[in-house]
Amino acid sequence: MSSQKMENSFGETIRKLREENNLFLREVSAQLEIDASILSKIENNNRIAKKELIKKFSTLFNTDYNELLIIWLSDKIVNELKDEKNIKKVLKIAEQKINNGKK
Amino acid sequence: MSSQKMENSFGETIRKLREENNLFLREVSAQLEIDASILSKIENNNRIAKKELIKKFSTLFNTDYNELLIIWLSDKIVNELKDEKNIKKVLKIAEQKINNGKK
DNA sequence: TTTGACTTGACAATATTTGTCAAATTTAGA
DNA sequence: TCTAAATTTGACAAATATTGTCAAGTCAAA
Secondary structure, three states: OOOOOOOOOHHHHHHHHHHHOOOOHHHHHHHHOOOHHHHHHHHOOOOOOOHHHHHHHHHHOOOOHHHHHHHHHHHHHHHHHOOOOOHHHHHHHHHHHHHOOOO | OOOOOOOOOHHHHHHHHHHHOOOOHHHHHHHHOOOHHHHHHHHOOOOOOOHHHHHHHHHHOOOOHHHHHHHHHHHHHHHHHOOOOOHHHHHHHHHHHHHOOOO
């Protein structure tokens, strides 16, 4: 349905989608075949969604898969770097490595 | 000792350091208290070094810890994104999130 | 208060990562 | 080439980390 702000966390994103659709957490979790407690944790960024869930979210909310994936991936990167120093430098080097086609 | 090219992989970096110091893999692995097979895999980028090893490497080779850490972290990021599309966008969003102080 | 929606925490079940070991391969020197 | 040392590889076990389940908890609206 609606396009998401990429700067939002994955949790914020799917909570917003759920609320736009006026669905209870319990209803969404049933559709996704996961326990409501897990969805709650995901929405509150207390747990990272399994990658396969992204597809289910995009189908359920009729929203773009790649958009959600980008949000999810960027969350993972942020999570991996959040306690580190020199984050900008790390990202810059990572991008260089990717451009060079290096592993 | 010498400063490392950041665009190199962690494996290439420590192999170069080892060779500059004319040490056998077996000697370095003994210093690091890991099996030689693990070090071999790390040098060949077939396994990611545990984070705590970075400190030992920097001590052993008398090289800057933060430099090695940046190389190691950027490798991890590359690894996480290597099979994905929209990598540049993901990195851009990740940086935005970090700048915004968001999780 | 009761009810329904959501959250939290403990812990069990799974999955992933890491270490160990032996065998295979490669390399360097006689 | 032959040999021995150096390195690599792969199978598996051990250790860690992630995920799922469930019961108890909080919170807000009636």
